[in-house]
Amino acid sequence: MFWLLTMIFLFWTIILVDFHKGFKTLSSIDHLPFRDEKLLISVIIAAKDEEKSIKQTLETLLDQKHVNLEILAVNDRSTDSTGSIIDNLAAHHANVHSITIETLPSGWLGKNHALHIGAQQAKGTYLLFTDADIYFHENVVSRAITFLKNENLDHLTAAPNLRAGSFFLKGLISFFLFGFGYLKRPWTANHPSKKGGMGVGAFQLLTNACYEGIGGHHAIRFRPDDDLAMGLRIKKLGYRQNLVTALRSLSVEWYPDLPSAFKGFEKNAFAGLNYSVLFALLAIAGVFTSQILPFITIWSSRLPLQMISAFTIVLLFYLYALTLRHLTTYSNWIVFGLPIFAVLFIYMLSRALLLTFLRGGIEWRGSHYSLKELKKYYRNSEEE
Structure with missing residues (x-):
């Protein structure tokens, strides 16, 4: 577990460098x-x-x-x-x-x-x-x-x-x-x-x-x-x-409220993952491992796990604060809700993917579009 958390910390360190360089260009x-x-x-x-x-x-x-x-x-x-x-x-x-x-x-x-x-x-x-x-x-x-x-x-x-x-x-x-x-x-x-x-x-x-x-x-x-x-x-x-x-x-x-946000996310969730089930599962697992797990392991009785978890959490808070500062007008206090929002996001993504499969597609602006059509036109647009 320690080595997994170390890899997560190194991942966010790389993202930190990219965020700093990227936001400077905006x-x-x-x-x-x-x-x-x-x-x-x-x-x-x-x-x-x-x-x-x-x-x-x-x-x-x-x-x-x-x-x-x-x-x-x-x-x-x-x-x-x-x-x-x-x-x-x-x-x-x-x-x-x-x-x-x-x-x-x-x-x-x-x-x-x-x-x-x-x-x-x-x-x-x-x-x-x-x-x-x-x-x-x-x-x-x-x-x-x-x-x-x-x-x-x-x-x-x-x-x-x-x-x-x-x-x-x-x-x-x-x-x-x-x-x-x-x-x-x-x-x-x-x-x-x-x-x-x-x-x-x-x-x-x-x-x-x-x-x-x-x-x-x-x-x-x-x-x-x-x-x-x-x-x-x-x-x-x-x-x-x-x-x-x-x-x-x-x-x-x-969106006016959370239910509206959940519904609105239905149309873009699978498209954003290239209509790939593998990508969807990796996204869910990735969010849990990289953004929720450190908040669980920090309660471990082992000091090394506590320390690497704490370092990762501080890094996550800082990255989240950078996003808030550059892309929103929200208060920085929101950063402390990060693990809760990660859970909400996993729920929203899982719900959107499940509904897409159950319906065989997406419902958007009063029309139904089949998953088969969406995949077909996605591949065609990528090839054009």
Whole structure:
């Protein structure tokens, strides 16, 4: 057991070096200078049953200054008042365009298809893909486009502030970001090589030429992790990309409560593990061994086990605190809930995988997508 814990400690030591190097490459656009942008930017939003948030999102976009925006709001088969809200705003604002989708063609996921339809009607030199529940603070779009042009980028994606109410929800979200950090290494978006890459659904700004060059959403038409898939594809094909943070300029309530978070995780859990049962089992075992086991063995009666466990726990707390500092606005006190959040994460991942197998696929935005289809299109998108 001592040697296992020593290996875990060495693993986190390596991750610590990577975190320090990676986070240093992440810039914040919250307070960057900006200039007027005359070229047209097409903002494309897919909205399905978003009556609680779509009005605020569109109004905060309409309030953006120093940019020339057209807003294409795509009502994707909504059964609530989303469509009428969009239509009403479009009637009062010439730069808001309402697009309605009645049916979903086979071979597409709903959101990807809606964004694809919106992009087909876009006239801008730049495209901004975003979600229907994002709050855009003052001048964030002008800051982003200025940064993109100054750095000569093809694609800029921004991490927003993920608002959450309860301690446990904040903990689960930040734990997810922590795991995402060491597994996906999002800062690879800022490396010049074609490896890695990143895409955040809240804010994906890219040139129209880049979008067309990667094959648009058609190339990722059956990927539930469409934002990440797009970012990876952009980087793989050699376009210049950057990930920034916008914790004071963009915000979203990712999930209102824990049950919603568990449900929301269903669509991405297996996709994030490449639809591999082996990867899923390794992920569950890995989280338990590396992030829960030290909190158990610290109670051992053997001093060497206690010491290596304590060192590992301190290292984990520090790594978690780095994640909180750079990717959230949460209090650092959350770090002390790490073992609890690890247990919640294992439950959430196990639940998502079990439901995916029992249902034979995922339920998303009112549609069922079979696991067989998801695997098929995942392999095809990787080969393209």
